[in-house]
Ligand SMILES: Nc1ncnc2c1ncn2[C@@H]1O[C@H](COP(=O)(O)OP(=O)(O)OP(=O)(O)O)[C@@H](O)[C@H]1O
């Protein structure tokens with residue numbers, strides 16, 4: 001399977017431009033994470049890729065044919081977890097998954113059993129969805145997305161609301177599944193991308209800033225991360241961005257990213273988190289320059 005997003009621009013009826021001229025391709029097998037701050041355009045992109053919205057400009061191709069002309073074919077091969085998800089509170093876990101299976105044309109009930117097992121819901125099958133905890137509801141959402149072993153999995157912040165142990169368990173499940181399909185997920189947790197994705201997209205203000213390997217993103221950040229002990233009344237140079245602050249006996253150990261590091265900082269080995277923040281910081285700076 002192959003998906004080509006070609007020069008896609010999305011302007012909502014309100015006039016809000018959520019994506020501008022976005023292009024990239026996904027090809028099976030691949031595990032791609034998309035990172036970006038709130039409002040960057042991640043969910044909009046995923047809605048377009050699942051034919052839930054129509055792009056204003058550009059096109060999306062599924063195996064070289066227009067996605068919107070083959071919605072039916074897409075639905076049978078797609079597992080999609082939207083960011084906001086209306087569950088049917090009155091249905092039990094099993095009834096809900098059975099209903100979703102019917103919509104997707106999944107006839108093998110073993111697929112429902114498998115999805116419940118993977119998501120740790122087997123013993124909750126008779127509980128009404130409305131009576132589940134937030135994290136359990138999220139797992140029902142994941143269950144309906146992985147059910148049927150779809151060739152394309154699009155997961156919008158799948159690990160939101162899960163406790164740390166569950167989060168790691170799920171990212172391993174997605175990682176295993178990605179060996180013979182496309183898994184495309186959005187997240188705010190850089191660690192998740194670092195641990196399992198072989199490709200990362202960084203999106204900001206509706207544009208893709210980076211598309212490549214996590215190692216490649218880190219590579220472009222070498223020499224742009226530093227730390228120093230900051231005294232109370234030190235002023236942070238304007239062109240730096242603080243990544244973290246830790247209180248120590250000697251003052252605040254401050255980690256920064258900057259295009260040009262001030263000479264009093266100690267250079268640090270960049271993490272993916274630093275690299276992501278540096279990527280966003282650099283682009284935000286460019287925008288400021290344009291505006292100012
Ligand atoms: N239905 C809509 N009508 C108008 N504007 C919208 C609509 N949906 C989203 N937007 C706007 O489009 C932009 C991108 O939103 P989107 O939901 O794609 O971001 P996101 O990256 O998923 O953010 P988050 O991390 O908060 O989920 C935002 O500025 C948002 O306000």
Ligand SMILES: [Mg+2]
Pocket residue numbers: 042043044083156
């Ligand atoms: Mg979103």
